[in-house]
Amino acid sequence: MEELGCPKVLANERLGHEDGSVSARYTHGTDTMRALLMDQLTEVWHKSLDDRLLLAPRSPAPILDRLLQQRAAERWHPVSRSHPDHTQMQRSQGRSP
Structure with missing residues (x-):
């Protein structure tokens, strides 16, 4: 903190x-x-999950595996250009809108 x-x-x-x-x-x-x-803290948490996903997309620990799969779906799920979160998602992925 x-x-x-x-x-x-x-x-x-x-x-x-x-x-x-x-x-x-x-x-x-x-x-x-x-x-x-x-x-x-939420941003830090998301970054830690993103960093962990880069190491390996799955985990033998069921709770971590579930969290990784949820984060992967949130991060990589395509968002329609008309969706209000489109610009925000692109920024979170390091791309410009």
Whole structure:
């Protein structure tokens, strides 16, 4: 989370740590901060699955195999040019629209 620039107060909240400092007493994580962190962590998760797919498309571990197959279907499934996600999908694959 540190690499993502996550505020310390939010990292402590997510990890279940308590900070007894005076500043921590008056600083709180916001819904906007939590939503941004969730988006960032989701991107990291997708990248890790994409990297794993490059190593091998299948896994002997059933849960990982299922996750890999789902990610492969999401990533490689063609999207119609008229679909609103078309531009976003191309960007996520490193292509320009």
